[in-house]
Structure formats: structure tokens, C-alpha cells
Amino acid sequence: MIYVSMDDTDNLESRGTGSLARTIAGELSKDYQIYGVTRHQLYDHPDIPYTSHNTCAVIQIENKGVEFVDEIFERVKREILDDFMEGSDPGLVVAHDNQITPAMVAFGIDAKCIVLNQQRARKLADNLDIRLEGLGGTEDGVIGAMAGVGLASSRYDGRFLRIGTEDVKGYTKTAEELFEAGVDQIVTVDGCNVTEGLIHNPQGRLLKTCPLGDKIILFVEEENGELKVVDRG
Structure with missing residues (x-):
């Protein structure tokens, strides 16, 4: 499985991250087998800025190896930048199952109950050789994007926004x-x-x-x- 996780891609006037993720999943489905798109609730705390709900979205792609990570990352990055909204702080992560360790899952679990920072997210990505990038604003979206991969890969968190390529x-x-x-x-x-x-x-x-x-x-x-x-x- 390849996980494409994004966070903080919206502002108060734009569509939410989940909606954007479903749109991007539709584009990716032309070339990849989409398992689904999941939404994950993160910590709601006054020290954490967010638009309406502190959630991230993860597109899950089946039957592709780690060699496809860079190609998918660049494609999704273009989609997010083309849709960039002033006031948003987007982050993007693309990771394969083989790159995910218990530390990644622990980061996701921590993101549901404590305040994290970019430094920990970026250091974890470096140590695991996972592609992580902030795409504008404060780049705080890198925290939620990393958390999304950990939570989605656990297979026991969140809910589906889309099953396969269809909204139900x-x-x-x-x-x-x-x-x-x-x-x-x-x-x-x-x-x-x-x-x-x-x-x-x-x-x-x-x-x-x-x-x-x-x-x-x-x-x-x-x-x-x-x-x-x-x-x-």
C-alpha cells in the first residue's frame, strides 16, 4: 500500500482537505488502483491552529511498490499547488508500507492527544526516508500529514470518505x-x-x-x- 497524506490545504472560504483528497484520488485512479480515502481526527487544542476541524486526509493506493512513491508525490504536489489557498499551510507525505515503522504509528497516535511540532515530524521523516514537504504558509500541515500516514497504516483509525473510486x-x-x-x-x-x-x-x-x-x-x-x-x- 502507498499512503498519500495531506493536511491544512484549505482556508475558511475554500473546500476542505477531505474534498480535495477525493478529487485528487479521482485523478490518480486513472493510473492507480485506489483502495479508499480516509479522514483522521487529530488533537483539538487551542495551541493548534486549524480551519474548522483538525483533521487530515489519506489516499490509499494498492498494488504499487516503493519505486512509485516519487512519481505519485510529484503528481499530487502539483495538484495541491494548483489548488493553493492563501491562509492555508499545506503539508504532503507519500510513503510505502515498507517505510512505515512503529515510530510512525506512534507519531499518529500522539497527534491525537498531544501538541506536536514540525521538528519532530521532519526528523522522523528523515530517519525513515519518507518524502515529506510543506507546500506553503507556515508549513504546519507537515505535522498532520505525517500523523495521517501513521494512523491510516494502523488500519484501526478514522473513517472512509471514499471507498475505491466512489463516494457512497x-x-x-x-x-x-x-x-x-x-x-x-x-x-x-x-x-x-x-x-x-x-x-x-x-x-x-x-x-x-x-x-x-x-x-x-x-x-x-x-x-x-x-x-x-x-x-x-
């Missing part, structure tokens, strides 16, 4: 439609598997599926006789 959204879907869209398992919050029937998504927005190991899981709960998608942030 809508007010009502059958379980069969969700499985066809790439959901591996539908589970109630009290542990029951759901294999059929209607799943209601009250707000009609992107389904908040979660990575759990090598599976994409959708959590639901029963309310008034209907199965509804659980909002997991």
Missing part, C-alpha cells in the same frame, strides 16, 4: 448495494451482523464506514424498527 452516500441503501459498493461488513453496535434489508442514512451524506483491520465496516443501530447509520465522527 444517499438516504437509503440496501445491504446488498452497500456490499457491492465495497463495504465488507455491516454490524450493529451491539454486535449483530446485518446481511440484508434497508439501511437508512438520515442526513444523506457520505456513509461513515470505518477501517477495522483489513475490512471496511459500517456500524448501524436499530431505531423505531429501522436500521440507521451510526455517526462515528
